[in-house]
Amino acid sequence: MSTKRYFFAISVLFALILGSFPVFAQDGPVTITWFVGLGAGGQPEQIAAQNAVVEAFNASQDDIVLEIIIVDNNVAQDTLGTLIATGDAPDIVGPVGLAGSNAFAGNWLDLEPLVESSGFDLSRYDEAAVDSYRTDEGLVGLPFATFPSFIYYRRDLFDESGIPYPPSAYGEPYADGDEWTMDKLREIGMLLTLDENGYNATEEEFNPDAIIQWGFVSQWTDPRGHASLFGAANPIDEDGNAYVPDSWRAAFDWFYKGIWEDHFIPNGAQAGSDILANGNAFASGNVAMAHTHLWYTCCLGDVTDNWDIAPVPSYNGVTTAKLHGDTFRILNSTEHPEEAFEVLTYLIAGDAAPQLLQVYGGMPALPELQEDFFATLDETYPQGVNWQVAIDSLAYADSPNHESYLPNFRRVTDRIGEFQVLYENTPGLDIQAELDALIADLQVLYETADEESSDVDTGVGSGS
Amino acid sequence: MAVQKKRTMSPLMRQQRRWGLIFLSPWVFGFLAFGLIPIIASLIFSFTDFRLTSGEAIQFNNFENWRRLFTQDTVIKDAILNTLRFAAIALPLSIVMPLLLAALLNSKYLFGKSIFRTLFYMPYVVPIISAIYIWRGMLGTEAGWINRILAEIGIKGPNWLQDAAFIYPALNIIGLWTLGNAMLIMLAAMQGVPTELYEAAKVDGAGPIRRFFSITIPMISPVIFYNLILSVIGIFRYFEVPYILREDQSANQAATMFPNVYLYKEGFALNDMGYASVLAWVIFVLAMGATILIFMSARFWVYYGAEERD
16 A cells, blocks of 8 residues: 555544544534423324424424433433433433432432523422432422322223222212222222123132233332332431331232232232233223323223222321323433523423323423313313313322432342332232331441432431 | 564555554453453452442452352352253253254245344344343233143143243243244254265165154264353353343242343342352353253264364
8 A cells, every 4th residue: 555545544534533433523502301201201292292392392403402302211211321321311300210320329410400500490380399309419400290099990890890980079979978098999909800701809700810800900110119109208308217107008908908808909920911901001902990190090091981080088187199190301411401491491381391291191380381282181081081080189299209219229129129029929928027127227228328429418307 | 583574574465464452452342341351350259248339449359259158148049049940941952852843944844044044043133131021921820821822722831930930941942933033043953965875875774763863963063062062152151031020029030030130130230249259150050061961972973074084
């Protein structure tokens, strides 16, 4: 090869290397990356809407180029962790709830200075809603979408069994005049649980090995979510020690008995099988009642026109309807906080907000958007869903929240998950003894939490 | 001598050597970037508290991760036991099934050999992730084809993926789908066995079964050995199928906790890259140990005609 050719080849190579370093790149619009996957955002219609939002934002101005990364929820935590570790962290993450964000505690940007410098009007929001995002890290989010929980129920399955529907408003008794309690839920849940011969779970002939319809499921949540039906708590006291309140002990007794003795709640194997749509139990059409959140309107499958919603039952006179809240957050590694905040406000309160709230199934935190939100839901579900129950559920939100931070969050969550696998899949347990073992393990995990994770608000005592 | 050779290298040879190195360089860079450097890095990480999302600098924690492995960790022991249970079915299947299929395809009595060969090999080209989802449907309790076929003959099918007694058979049924490659290699080896050996055996009165065990098996034993090594390493690398099939709270969380699934959980779900690196080395050592044992056993059962002649 001649010297000229060598010189040319080396020059091209050098130019390519230089071009790949941002510091040598030409000045231009700032690129802001939006990471989707820790919460909602992975369904096909959500992906389409998010892409449309990105397109509209980029067309509306020339200073910022918004790029979106959408990953499957199953791998979102791993992917984001890897991106942060490799220095390729996105700027904005969301929608993300408490559980998703807790895994990245210590990585969120305090938005307070940006709110002040940009003059963003926080008075549009309920003050308590804004305060719920204030942690030891600062103001880590702004209210965007809330997802109250309530009971979804299948009208047709109630009709077939000749059982009256649950009450239609908080405070109302059941049709027979009894209070709407967890015991009442169990009672009608058993009547709605049928085997292949048509016997219900209260009858002697009932065959628990041949169930084709279950009465109740507390869907897509963990033990903290299950137990929240019996009262709000977090398994850590104000001194940082592991504990569970008596209401939660009663909750796990209720669930365990419901699965293995009363049989109106599917066990783990049943819930994971195709008779219950591989985990999406209520959408299978074989479950009469499910406790879950407003976001579940995303995933009802073929159950589209014969369901309604009802209040969460009370326990010992107290009603607790666990609450999810999703928002967008900015990672503190961002190199462009002002631009990221501009995009963030566009997503949560700008032109994109109504469109995103609709596809995420999130009740708008901005009161002026709520009416349109439910009107659009009515178009999708024209059977006349009692949305007032969803709005009223907010008054019974769990505090502390069932997804509140816990020291050593990932390992603690993993241990709590093991407890769930155990009680959902193992008959014959002494559930209280297992609970004691869980508490003992949690105590060790709290004590071995590193400093990074131990200074984040656990929600206990603060009422968040 | 070497110096003398170098001095006498012609310009053409030098140019050829230069171009040879240039063409080799992508592999060399790839091996360094994605092979050797990560291997060395994982050994170093195994002595640190490296966490993916931590903003803190990585600190050496001496032998803390290794101490945990030997004194505290019970999950890795269970994971290794799971591997052994799985291997007890998977390893014989991964050798015997391709061998039998290859023998079938090598038979002069089989009609439509090329069609069968294509059919047996085709699943191998289906991406593994798609195949797993297809099998999850096939193994469904109510709507799965396997249970529906069993129901047709009056048998109530099990809950394949959620029942601890059936999860390993289910995993092996899925594994059978990817035997096409091993089958093809064995078939090629069988077709390379000199026909005069069979003719001589026939003259001596050996029947088909005797010929198979006394001629075919010994003659293709290097290929069986090769497939065995690949299968053993594959079993220690087993990941995609259990990872996808074990839903978050499925009944078979414990039974599907294989070493690689555990590694992934520690590294990515629990954010402890230091300990995940330890697990990576445990898997490497186990796979290496098993491979060495098989190599040591080779002289007792693998027949190399060339060595014999030497």
